[in-house]
Amino acid sequence: xxxxxxxxxxxxxxxxxxxxxxxxxxxxxxxxxxxxxxxxxxxxxxxxxxxxxxxxxxxxxxxxxxxxxxxxxxxxxxxxxxxxxxxxxxxxxxxxxxxxxxxxxxxxxxxxx
Amino acid sequence: xxxxxxxxxxxxxxxxxxxxxxxxxxxxxxxxxxxxxxxxxxxxxxxxxxxxxxxxxxxxxxxxxxxxxxxxxxxxxxxxxxxxxxxxxxxxxxxxxxxxxxxxxxxxxx
Numbered sequence: 001x002x003x004x005x006x007x008x009x010x011x012x013x014x015x016x017x018x019x020x021x022x023x024x025x026x027x028x029x030x031x032x033x034x035x036x037x038x039x040x041x042x043x044x045x046x047x048x049x050x051x052x053x054x055x056x057x058x059x060x061x062x063x064x065x066x067x068x069x070x071x072x073x074x075x076x077x078x079x080x081x082x083x084x085x086x087x088x089x090x091x092x093x094x095x096x097x098x099x100x101x102x103x104x105x106x107x108x109x110x111x112x113x
Numbered sequence: 114x115x116x117x118x119x120x121x122x123x124x125x126x127x128x129x130x131x132x133x134x135x136x137x138x139x140x141x142x143x144x145x146x147x148x149x150x151x152x153x154x155x156x157x158x159x160x161x162x163x164x165x166x167x168x169x170x171x172x173x174x175x176x177x178x179x180x181x182x183x184x185x186x187x188x189x190x191x192x193x194x195x196x197x198x199x200x201x202x203x204x205x206x207x208x209x210x211x212x213x214x215x216x217x218x219x220x221x222x223x
Contacts, residue, residue, distance in 0.1 A: 033211070042215035043157070043201060056209045090156055097208070104156035 002027065004093050004105035012111045018079040021108045025072050025093030031055075032074040033102065034066060037088040046089075049074050050096075078110075086112045116140055117204050119214035127222050132189040134217050136202030139183065143204035143212075146178060146185045151199045151216065160187070160200075192221045 005024045013019050025032050033056075034046040045058035049068035066076040072093075078085055088109050092102040119136045126132045138146070145164040149157035163169045163176040163185070175188040185204075189196055199216040206212060 035213075043203075043213035045211050045213075048209070058210070101159055101162075102211075104158070106156055 004091060004103055006089075006091050006105040006108050008108060009106065010109045010111075012113060013081050014113050015081055015083060017081050018077065019081060019110060021076045021078075021089055021091075021110075023074045023076070023091030023093075023105055025074070025091075026103055029093035029095055029103075030072055031094045031096060032068055032072065033092045033094070034074070034076050035090045035092065036060075037090055037107070038086075043090070046076070081112045083112050086110060115214070116143075116206070116212035117202055117214040119200075119202050119217050121215060122218040123220050124217055125220045125222060126192050128192060128194060130192050130221075132192045132196065132219055132221065134187040134189070134200050134202075134219065136185045136214050136217075137183055138185065138202075138204045138212075140204070140206055140212075141180075141183065143206045144208060145205040146176070147203040147205070147211075148174075148176060148185075148187045149201040149203060149213075150196075151201060153198070157201055189219075192219075194221050194223050197221045 007022045031050045033048040037043045048056040052068045063079045068074045088107045090107045091105045094102045117138050147162045148160045151157040163178045169176045173190045177186045199218045201216045202214040
């Protein structure tokens with residue numbers, strides 16, 4: 001069974017631009033969560049999607065948004081990029097609930113110049 | 114104050130020793146606790162979880178939970194160089210929100 005895939009793996013953007021990251025969960029998994037990982041703040045929860053609906057949301061500004069498609073694939077969008085958005089963005093999938101075991105993808109390394 | 118606190122380390126132990134990793138959490142509403150291992154440049158992978166007070170053992174790993182003290186620990190027996198990684202502690206709040214600590218870097222010296 002294929003694992004969680006994320007594209008692109010690396011991305012370089014400039015301040016003010018917007019970016020879209022993609023995540024394909026493990027086949028059969030319906031819950032997708034997004035996290036931001038930085039050296040200073042560690043791993044921080046962004047949001048979780050289940051059945052195309054945002055089920056939970058962390059404490060991030062509205063510039064961070066996401067969506068989930070009917071095939072459970074998810075996208076995350078960050079608008080008006082800031083230098084502080086440079087981070088590793090990880091997607092994790094689980095079967096039904098956030099409390100199920102989460103499997104992480106390899107991440108997308110975003111650098112904002 | 115962060116929801117989950119961990120000492121960043123690095124924690125250095127000799128090969129074959131017991132490594133003890135600790136974490137505290139601030140919200141008594143947290144129900145379950147998870148330990149993830151993250152190798153440099155890789156994504157986190159789940160080692161084990163615990164939700165009842167006491168100890169839970171899985172091979173060389175033992176998780177310990179003390180809800181009264183709001184304290185979670187992970188013991189790694191017979192530490193191997195391949196255990197060298199960053200260990201992330203996470204709490205699950207309200208069955209739907211994960212809070213991660215910043216991680217403790219473990220170095221196991223041959």
